[in-house]
Amino acid sequence: MAEEAKNVVVLGAGVMGGQIAALLAGAGHKVHLLDLPLAGDEVGRARQGLEKALSSRPPAFYLAEMAQYIQLGSLGDLACVGEADWVIEAVVEENGPKRALLARLEPYLHDGLVISSNTSGLSIAELARDRSPEFCRRFLGVHFFNPPRYMRLVEVIPGPDTEPAIVQQVVDFLAGELGKGVVCGRDTPNFIGNRLWIFAFCDMLQRMERDGLGVAEVDALTGTLMGRPPSATLRVCDIVGLDTVAHVAETSYEGLPEDPWRSLFALPAFYRRMLEENLLGAKVNAGFYRKAEAGIESLDLDTFDYQPLQKVELGALESALSERSPERRLRALWNDSGPWGQLGRAHLMAVLSYAAEHAADIAGDIVQIDQAMCWGFNWALGPFELWDLFGVE
DSSP, X not given: OOTTOOEEEEEOOSHXXXXXXXXXXXXXXXXXXXXXXXXTBTTHHHHHHHHHHHHOSSOSSSSGGGGGGEEEEETTOOGGGGGOSEEEEOOOSOHHHHHHHHHTTGGGOOTTOEXXXXXXXXXXXXXXXXXXXXXXXXXXXXXXXXXXXXXXXXXXXXXXXXXXXXXXXXXXXXXXXXXXXXEEBOSSTTTTHHHHHHHHHHHHHHHHHHHTOOXXXXXXXXXXXXXXXXXXXXXXXXXXXXXXXXXXXXXXXXXXXXXXXXXXXXXXHHHHXXXXXXXXXXXXXXXXXXXXXXXXXXXXXXXXXXXXXXXXOXXXXXXXXGOSOXXXXXXXXXXXXXXXXXXXHHHHHHHHHHHHHHHHHHBSSHHHHHHHHHHHHOOSSOHHHHHHHHXXX
């Protein structure tokens, strides 16, 4: 990989591919953005991807004129790979299409080329299976978080045969050239950030089903009070898409057969019903929440009707919400003797225990786990910082 990665090829012009291309173009790099033909137009899908990036909100480009650094192309012609410093695969999140595309890169391998996948949780070793040793030594996972321009976190996931010098070159480029916060994870399902976030999410889903918690109650508890963003748990799910979140949960469930917590990743009945009824979140204006003429409504999981969103009364914890310090809010929740405190402690203990039990499996050190959750999910404190805050007993 040339130190400046002057020529970058992005394979796939979907949401992530288009926005990664925009990020790199904005940093002054020449980018080839390739996708499948559309209705006889060789660059039709690539053009659509670029147009979506140009119209995205928040803006994917620093300035619209920076799109001139992006050259559109077709996945039918990979000749530009022969002159690339870095190839980024960003097609559909399935092993089959990714492996088939990566296999087509073999004839274009050359000195200085780095190949990465933007997979959010598929096995890097599996994606590289049956590839040549020369391919494998230059292949790794580089997972940008969405939207790439704004999210600080990038996860770098070496494969079993990735050359260490190449890993370091990629880390240095991401941090030095793009200003990213880089964590290096192990090649385990969903890597670091998604692995811990989907655990925390599924833990709350199970508590909803078991304890009859409502949508607004879950987000009142797991938002700013818990040192997490106001979008909390279920609003985040709506933003990401219930189908996408389900895929992440299924990746953990299928890929972690020995995990003692594995059963938690099985989605509860109400969530499966939401998928069946196409309640997929913000993209269809119907998920755990929806926008109505009178305002925001939340889904009643007993009747599956939407009701006007009601404020949740947190009792003695109401005053904690006015605290500017996340540490003070968290301590108030941890020390609360009421039902909200009991529920909050139980959830936090599950998350902290899971992080501690799997730290060595998913990351090189605990600092990178904390950084992943803070940089990638806007948690005020990572799980091991929370251990320090509450005290390890």
